[in-house]
Amino acid sequence: xxxxxxxxxxxxxxxxxxxxxxxxxxxxxxxxxxxxxxxxxxxxxxxxxxxxxxxxxxxxxxxxxxxxxxxxxxxxxxxxxxxxxxxxxxxxxxxxxxxxxxxxxxx
Numbered sequence: 001x002x003x004x005x006x007x008x009x010x011x012x013x014x015x016x017x018x019x020x021x022x023x024x025x026x027x028x029x030x031x032x033x034x035x036x037x038x039x040x041x042x043x044x045x046x047x048x049x050x051x052x053x054x055x056x057x058x059x060x061x062x063x064x065x066x067x068x069x070x071x072x073x074x075x076x077x078x079x080x081x082x083x084x085x086x087x088x089x090x091x092x093x094x095x096x097x098x099x100x101x102x103x104x105x106x107x
Contacts, residue, residue, distance in 0.1 A: 005033075006030070007030065008027060008030060009027065009028045009029070009030040010026065010027060010028065011024075011025060011026060011027060011028045013028075014028040015038070015039050017042075018042060018046055018050075019050070020046070020050070029043050029045045029046060029058070029080070029081060030043075030081065031043040031081050031082070031083040032079055032081040032082060032083060033083075034082060034083040035083065035085065036083040036084070036085045037083075038083070040085070040086070041083035041084060041085060042083070042084050042101055043080070043081050043082065043083060043084070044061075044065065044070065044072070044077060044079070044080050044081065044082045044084060045058065045061045045080040045081065047084060047090065047101055048061050048064065048065075048070070049061050054092075058080075061080055062080055065077065065078055065079075065080050066078055068093075069092060069093045069094050070090065070091075070092060070093075071090070071091045071092075071093065072084055072088055072089070072090055073088055073089055074089070074091075084101045085101070086101065086102060087100055087101070087102070088100065088101050
């Protein structure tokens with residue numbers, strides 16, 4: 001029997017709207033506990049690394065976030081596993097970009 005919350009998430013069990021490929025690794029980043037459910041959110045690391053292409057690796061995303069450059073809904077977020085909702089507003093201080101996190105289907 002497991003004790004406590006689950007801390008790992010296999011890549012194949014990750015939600016399909018994250019659009020992760022199967023062969024690049026065994027695990028997917030698990031979102032932290034927060035305002036949105038696991039199946040209805042997108043972790044900040046996936047948004048910055050896979051969608052916006054600001055970083056190539058986990059470590060690069062961590063460095064960007066720890067510089068306090070990323071705001072979600074007007075608040076600075078330093079947790080790379082922060083669960084962003086479907087219509088959360090993301091702003092990046094250094095580039096001045098503002099956008100919304102949304103789900104799009106793979107075409």
